[in-house]
Amino acid sequence: MNAPHSTPGVLAATDATFNNHLNPSFLQACLRQATDHTPMWLMRQAGRYLPEYCATRAKAGSFMGLATNRDFATEVTLQPLDRYPLDAAILFSDILTVPDAMGLGLSFAQGEGPRFASAVRDEAAVAKLAVPDMAKLQYVFDAVSSIRKALTQTDGRSRVPLIGFSGSPWTLACYMVEGAGSDDYRLVKTMLYSRPDLMHRILAINADSVAAYLNAQIDAGAQAVMIFDSWGGVLADGAFQQFSLAYTARVLAQLKKTHTDAAGNSIRIPRIVFTKGGGLWLQEMAALDCEVLGLDWTVNLGKARALVGGSEYASGVSGPGKALQGNIDPNVLFAPPAQIATEVARVLDSFGKPYQGAGTGPTHIFNLGHGISQYTPPEHVAALVEAVHQHSRALRA
Amino acid sequence: MNAPHSTPGVLAATDATFNNHLNPSFLQACLRQATDHTPMWLMRQAGRYLPEYCATRAKAGSFMGLATNRDFATEVTLQPLDRYPLDAAILFSDILTVPDAMGLGLSFAQGEGPRFASAVRDEAAVAKLAVPDMAKLQYVFDAVSSIRKALTQTDGRSRVPLIGFSGSPWTLACYMVEGAGSDDYRLVKTMLYSRPDLMHRILAINADSVAAYLNAQIDAGAQAVMIFDSWGGVLADGAFQQFSLAYTARVLAQLKKTHTDAAGNSIRIPRIVFTKGGGLWLQEMAALDCEVLGLDWTVNLGKARALVGGSEYASGVSGPGKALQGNIDPNVLFAPPAQIATEVARVLDSFGKPYQGAGTGPTHIFNLGHGISQYTPPEHVAALVEAVHQHSRALRA
Numbered sequence: 001m002n003a004p005h006s007t008p009g010v011l012a013a014t015d016a017t018f019n020n021h022l023n024p025s026f027l028q029a030c031l032r033q034a035t036d037h038t039p040m041w042l043m044r045q046a047g048r049y050l051p052e053y054c055a056t057r058a059k060a061g062s063f064m065g066l067a068t069n070r071d072f073a074t075e076v077t078l079q080p081l082d083r084y085p086l087d088a089a090i091l092f093s094d095i096l097t098v099p100d101a102m103g104l105g106l107s108f109a110q111g112e113g114p115r116f117a118s119a120v121r122d123e124a125a126v127a128k129l130a131v132p133d134m135a136k137l138q139y140v141f142d143a144v145s146s147i148r149k150a151l152t153q154t155d156g157r158s159r160v161p162l163i164g165f166s167g168s169p170w171t172l173a174c175y176m177v178e179g180a181g182s183d184d185y186r187l188v189k190t191m192l193y194s195r196p197d198l199m200h201r202i203l204a205i206n207a208d209s210v211a212a213y214l215n216a217q218i219d220a221g222a223q224a225v226m227i228f229d230s231w232g233g234v235l236a237d238g239a240f241q242q243f244s245l246a247y248t249a250r251v252l253a254q255l256k257k258t259h260t261d262a263a264g265n266s267i268r269i270p271r272i273v274f275t276k277g278g279g280l281w282l283q284e285m286a287a288l289d290c291e292v293l294g295l296d297w298t299v300n301l302g303k304a305r306a307l308v309g310g311s312e313y314a315s316g317v318s319g320p321g322k323a324l325q326g327n328i329d330p331n332v333l334f335a336p337p338a339q340i341a342t343e344v345a346r347v348l349d350s351f352g353k354p355y356q357g358a359g360t361g362p363t364h365i366f367n368l369g370h371g372i373s374q375y376t377p378p379e380h381v382a383a384l385v386e387a388v389h390q391h392s393r394a395l396r397a
Numbered sequence: 398m399n400a401p402h403s404t405p406g407v408l409a410a411t412d413a414t415f416n417n418h419l420n421p422s423f424l425q426a427c428l429r430q431a432t433d434h435t436p437m438w439l440m441r442q443a444g445r446y447l448p449e450y451c452a453t454r455a456k457a458g459s460f461m462g463l464a465t466n467r468d469f470a471t472e473v474t475l476q477p478l479d480r481y482p483l484d485a486a487i488l489f490s491d492i493l494t495v496p497d498a499m500g501l502g503l504s505f506a507q508g509e510g511p512r513f514a515s516a517v518r519d520e521a522a523v524a525k526l527a528v529p530d531m532a533k534l535q536y537v538f539d540a541v542s543s544i545r546k547a548l549t550q551t552d553g554r555s556r557v558p559l560i561g562f563s564g565s566p567w568t569l570a571c572y573m574v575e576g577a578g579s580d581d582y583r584l585v586k587t588m589l590y591s592r593p594d595l596m597h598r599i600l601a602i603n604a605d606s607v608a609a610y611l612n613a614q615i616d617a618g619a620q621a622v623m624i625f626d627s628w629g630g631v632l633a634d635g636a637f638q639q640f641s642l643a644y645t646a647r648v649l650a651q652l653k654k655t656h657t658d659a660a661g662n663s664i665r666i667p668r669i670v671f672t673k674g675g676g677l678w679l680q681e682m683a684a685l686d687c688e689v690l691g692l693d694w695t696v697n698l699g700k701a702r703a704l705v706g707g708s709e710y711a712s713g714v715s716g717p718g719k720a721l722q723g724n725i726d727p728n729v730l731f732a733p734p735a736q737i738a739t740e741v742a743r744v745l746d747s748f749g750k751p752y753q754g755a756g757t758g759p760t761h762i763f764n765l766g767h768g769i770s771q772y773t774p775p776e777h778v779a780a781l782v783e784a785v786h787q788h789s790r791a792l793r794a
Contacts, residue, residue, distance in 0.1 A: 183580075184770060189728035193736055236694035236726040236766070238743060280676045280695055297633035298677055329633040331586035339590050346635060369633070373581060 008319040016265030022157045026088040030224060030270035030292050030323050032310065032360040038348060038392035039087035040385065041163070044371030045080040046092045050378060052079050063108035064100075067093050073143035074150050081160065083378065084385045088160050088224075089151060091217070093140055095167030095228045098209045099176050101132035119179030121187065126198045131209045134216050141220035148221035163272075164222030166213050168229035169206035169247035176202065185234050192243060199243060207247040211254035218256050218269050226272040226294070227251060233277015233296075240281055245288075248273055252289045272325060276370060282307050286322060295326035297369035301351040309362035318360055324351065325365040328384075333376045337383035344387035354396055366392070405716040413662030419554045423485040427621060427667035427688050427720050429707065429757040435745060435789035436484035437782065438560070441768030442477040443489045447775060449476050460505035464490050470540035471547050478557065480775065481782045485557050485621075486548060488614070490537055492564030492625050495606045496573050498529035516576030518584065523595045528606045531613050538617035545618035560669075561619030563610055565626035566603035566644035573599065582631050589640060596640060604644040608651035615653050615666050623669040623691070624648060630674015630693075637678055642685075645670055649686045669722060673767060679704050683719060692723035694766035698748040706759035714756055721748065722762040725781075730773045734780035741784035751793055763789070 017031070018024035025039035047053055056076050060066035067073060077092040096114050100106035105117030120126055134141075144164060151159045167175075175181070177188040192199045214225045232244040252273075258266045274294025278285065285293055286308040295304055301324060310321010332343045348366070355361030366388045372381070414428070415421035422436035444450055453473050457463035464470060474489040493511050497503035502514030517523060531538075541561060548556045564572075572578070574585040589596045611622045629641040649670075655663045671691025675682060682690055683705040692701055698721060707718010729740045745763070752758030763785045769778070 184728070186728055186731065186770060186772065189726065190731035193726075193729050193732035193740065233695065236724075237697040238747070239726070240695070277674070277695070280697075298630065298637070298674070300634040300677075327633075329586065329590075329636070331581070331583055332590050334583065334587035335590035343590065350635070373583060375583065 008313050008317045011316050011318050015268070016261070016263075017268045019265065020157050020261075021161065022153065023087055023160050026365060027161050027223065027268075027270065029363040029365045030272070031268065032291075032319070032321060032323050032355070032363045034354070034356050034358070034361070035363070036393065036396060037389050038351075038354065038364050038366045038395075040366035040388045041086050041088040041090060042080070042372050042381070043090075043368050045086060045090065046076045047372060048374035049372055049376040049381070050079055050083070052076075063094070064106065067097070067143075068139045070139065070142045070146045073139075074146045077143075077147045077162075078150055080381075084382060085389065086160065086385065088163055089147065090163040090226075091140070091144055091147060091165060091222065093143065093165070095165065095171065095230065096175055097137060097140055098132065098166060098206070098213050099172050101134075101136040102129060102209070103132075104176060113181040114175060115180045116175065119187075120176045120202065121191070123195075123198060126201055129202060129205050131205060131212060134212055137213060137216070140213075141216050144217050144220035144222055158223075161223040162221065163224045163226055164214060164217030164220075165226040165228060166210045168227050168232065168244065168273075168275075169203045169210060169251065170235070170244035171229055171231045172206045172210070173199065173202045174231045174234075176206075185231070192239065203243060203247045204250070207250040208254070211251045214251070215254070215256050218259050222269070223267070224270040224272065225255065226274060227290075229273065229275040229278065232275035237280070240278070241284060244275070245281065245284060248275075249288055270323075274325070279304075290322070292323040292325050292365065294367070295324055295369065297327050297329040299327055301327060301347065301364065305351060305362050305364075310360075312355065312357055312361035313359045315358040321360075321362060323363045323365060326367050327369040328366075330368045330370055330373050330376070333372070333380045333384060335380075337380065337387075340380060340383045341387040341391070344384060345391050348388070348391050348395060354392065356396060405710050405714045408713050408715050412665070413658070413660075414665045416662065417554050417658075418558065419550065420484055420557050423762060424558050424620065424665075424667065426760040426762045427669070428665065429688075429716070429718060429720050429752070429760050431751070431753045431755070431758070432760075433790065433793060434786050435748075435751065435761050435763045435792075437763035437785045438483050438485040438487060439477070439769050439778070440487075440765050442483065442487065443473045444769060445771035446769055446773040446778070447476055447480070460491070461503065464494070464540075465536045467536065467539045467543045470536075471543045474540075474544045474559075475547055477778075481779060482786065483557065483782065485560055486544065487560040487623075488537070488541055488544060488562060488619065490540065490562070492562065492568065492627065493572055494534060494537055495529065495563060495603070495610055496569050498531075498533040499526060499606070500529075501573060510578040511572060512577045513572060516584075517573045517599065518576075518588070520592075520595060523598055526599060526602050528602060528609060531609055534610060534613070537610075538613050541614050541617035541619055555620075558620040559618065560621045560623055561611060561614035561617075562623040562625060563607045565624050565629065565641065565670075565672075566600045566607060566648065567632070567641035568626055568628045569603045569607070570596065570599050571628045571631075573603075582628070589636065600640060600644040601647070604647040605651070608648045611648070612651070612653050615656050619666070620664070621667045621669065622652065623671060624687075626670065626672040626675065629672035634677070637675070638681060641672070642678065642681060645672075646685055667720075671722070676701075687719070689720040689722050689762065691764070692721060692766065694724050694726040696724055698724060698744065698761065702748060702759050702761075707757075709752065709754055709758035710756045712754075712756040716757050718757075718759060720760045720762060723764050724766040725763075727765045727767055727770050727773070730769070730777045730781060732777075734777065734784075737777060737780045738784040738788070741781060742788050745785070745788050745792060751789065753793060
């Protein structure tokens with residue numbers, strides 16, 4: 001890991017990252033550059049709260065039928081963008097595609113969470129694990145290419161950037177050992193505390209797999225990548241650093257930081273790390289070699305900005321500091337629009353005055369602190385997006 | 398709430414709090430006084446992991462049959478003390494007895510969590526709520542008296558102190574609105590964000606009820622009391638302070654700080670507040686008018702001590718600062734004894750050098766960071782207790 005406050009670097013005189021974008025605000029904020037509003041997207045924005053998503057899923061027959069079909073995956077990825085003026089798209093997929101490609105057999109029963117046919121619970125099962133052939137994940141890379149194509153307008157510009165993603169090594173390990181979701185993480189923690197050697201082996205394989213997987217998503221056209229450490233927050237202090245953070249760092253160390261586009265330009269690929277329940281370890285996460293940290297709703301954005309958001313740097317200089325992404329409680333979306341607007345203002349105001357310089361400075365990407373609930377009224381999402389764009393513009397006026 | 402670092406107060410020349418105790422180490426540590434080892438007890442120490450508990454529960458027929466019967470409650474409270482050299486007993490009861498006394502109808506289906514027959518979801522249901530007649534909770538106060546009697550030796554001294562407890566106003570509200578446990582707290586948060594007036598009304602009634610309830614436990618013989626804010630950590634920053642912390646403070650403001658014993662001595666009653674997932678708000682919790690803060694395993698004890706543990710004060714002076722209680726991951730108990738001892742040492746060492754002066758200073762009460770799992774092997778608990786006592790004595794040598 002790099003030092004949290006390394007010396008500022010001088011940027012290349014020309015940066016093609018924002019070329020060919022109708023709306024580069026998300027990428028600009030990821031790279032700590034000023035925007036005229038706070039860009040936003042929603043975790044799980046293509047999902048069951050949208051009737052059009054449910055219709056496509058019904059056609060596909062199952063969640064994996066949806067995720068593995070390029071056309072369906074493209075269709076549902078674009079659905080929320082057609083309803084709401086969101087500033088980024090995120091690949092429709094699941095955080096657990098990598099262990100599925102390892103042969104563990106991922107499925108989603110109706111109304112339930114993910115489940116693996118083969119759980120990894122003993123030395124023999126761990127010995128069989130290996131970095132999967134990326135060809136088994138070709139359906140994901142095909143979906144990325146297809147979505148990028150669908151997002152490209154007739155003038156060649158992208159409507160919004162496309163985010164690729166994966167679960168973190170630790171989060172994958174939780175599901176691989178438990179075989180499904182858990183409320184106590186008993187099996188995975190039993191292995192962690194009883195046989196740390198086995199746990200480290202799983203995590204090393206997961207980290208190298210996730211790195212290869214995200215690099216392939218970048219090659220296929222992902223313009224930013226996000227690591228979902230959904231279960232990092234269930235670990236004890238000390239165990240988090242050893243079993244989650246260290247392997248997220250191992251992924252990041254292998255990730256491409258730039259991609260060369262068809263015209264030969266070098267495009268920067270921002271990397272986002274989100275540890276749900278990780279607010280206590282923010283200063284340690286500041287040392288990760290990534291551009292953005294995701295935060296859940298328990299974190300005060302102003303305090304997070306002061307801790308890890310960095311300072312302002314002159315034009316042409318890339319200073320240290322993380323862009324912050326988050327963090328409204330998704331349950332706010334069950335309140336009426338007026339209360340949604342109040343809570344949106346509270347979150348935007350807690351971050352404080354938006355950076356408006358010509359160089360780099362502290363930036364905020366608005367999001368939920370967790371995936372959107374399937375019970376969310378779609379019209380409340382419209383109210384949320386409008387409130388974010390309106391209030392964040394007002395803050396800059 | 399008091400200021401987190403109020404001025405030190407001069408203690409009465411004689412303090413009868415530790416009189417008549419065979420083992421006052423828990424009370425001493427609560428009051429930031431030195432002990433020869435780190436005292437310990439375990440959340441849910443009387444529970445399903447003990448075969449003798451299961452036998453008594455089978456006799457009682459149901460969880461509530463067990464909790465409402467003075468003799469059964471006494472029997473199971475003492476069971477873990479007969480097996481392990483624990484330094485405190487905790488009343489066998491449930492955190493939800495207060496809303497049950499409000500008429501909501503608490504029950505526990507086999508293998509499931511608590512459930513209320515009547516959930517509180519609208520204005521009419523809220524209007525019906527009131528502080529319950531404490532006579533409806535007489536079974537709890539009877540159990541407290543009975544357990545105190547059972548803990549009293551023939552020489553009149555207590556084997557260990559007895560802790561009374563309740564759920565926090567917010568945690569009670571979660572169950573009252575949801576009607577049962579929840580994984581997203583959608584209903585209670587919908588009310589919180591849509592109708593904060595109703596939520597504040599529930600919380601005010603809960604706070605006044607919990608205060609009356611804990612005071613009656615103190616009158617019946619509880620020698621310390623603990624407020625379990627089990628679900629405080631699910632709230633957003635801002636909402637936690639407004640809907641959980643403020644009402645915990647409202648309880649504390651009404652609690653008796655001392656009790657006059659049969660001999661006319663004034664006995665101090667330490668108050669413990671435990672917010673699961675509350676590590677980010679520790680500095681704000683330091684302002685609570687209580688003696689001890691409970692911590693879950695995500696918190697680094699050394700950092701918590703530096704933030705809220707206070708300094709050392711001369712003999713006869715009660716300085717500000719909280720004793721800290723916690724915080725090993727209960728899943729450590731699934732590892733073999735050697736690894737349990739390693740993790741125990743890690744937790745004790747993270748707190749740092751124990752206070753050994755004649756006045757007051759930073760102290761630690763060892764505990765789990767959450768209730769013990771029903772799947773825990775009882776012999777592993779023996780290994781844990783032995784490791785805590787041994788290593789914490791070695792740290793003082």
